[in-house]
Amino acid sequence: MQVVSAVGEAFNNVVLHGYAGRKEGSIDLRIQTRRGLIRIELRDWGASFDPTKVPPPAFDTLPESGLGLYIMQSFMHMTYRAGRPNLLTLSKRYLVERASAARKTEGAT
Numbered sequence: 080m081q082v083v084s085a086v087g088e089a090f091n092n093v094v095l096h097g098y099a100g101r102k103e104g105s106i107d108l109r110i111q112t113r114r115g116l117i118r119i120e121l122r123d124w125g126a127s128f129d130p131t132k133v134p135p136p137a138f139d140t141l142p143e144s145g146l147g148l149y150i151m152q153s154f155m156h157m158t159y160r161a162g163r164p165n166l167l168t169l170s171k172r173y174l175v176e177r178a179s180a181a182r183k184t185e186g187a188t
Contacts, residue, residue, distance in 0.1 A: 081154035082117060085169050088147035089121050097125025097165065107164070118170040127161030 090106065098104035107122040136145050151157050155169040 082119070082169075082171055085151045085154040085157075086119055086121075088150045089119075089167055089169060092147045093121060093123045093125060093165075093167075096128065097123050099126070101125070115175050116170065116172050118168065121167045121169075122164040123167075124164050127165045128159075129161070130157070130159050 086108075090108075093106055094104075104123065104125050107120075109120040109122075111118045111120075130148060133148050136149050151169060155171045158168045160166045
């Protein structure tokens with residue numbers, strides 16, 4: 080669920096901010112997986128930004144927007160490179176459950 084939330088926020092940010100005021104734009108989404116790791120790259124040709132200049136959200140006011148970058152960084156490791164194209168990379172390591180341990184758990188009552 081964390082990966083889905085982070086990628087959804089990233090996609091929305093590109094659409095709402097990177098391509099603001101444009102009639103169309105494209106996003107190249109690449110997903111790479113290997114044992115214990117998922118890596119998602121989003122490339123776009125919209126306006127770039129500096130993630131270090133985005134202030135943290137004001138949680139005391141319960142904002143309805145402005146949480147996207149915070150969500151992405153809270154759930155996944157994030158890197159960003161501005162350019163042509165912009166490149167946002169989200170990655171996450173996770174534990175891989177061994178099949179034999181899963182079978183033992185399923186059989187226990």
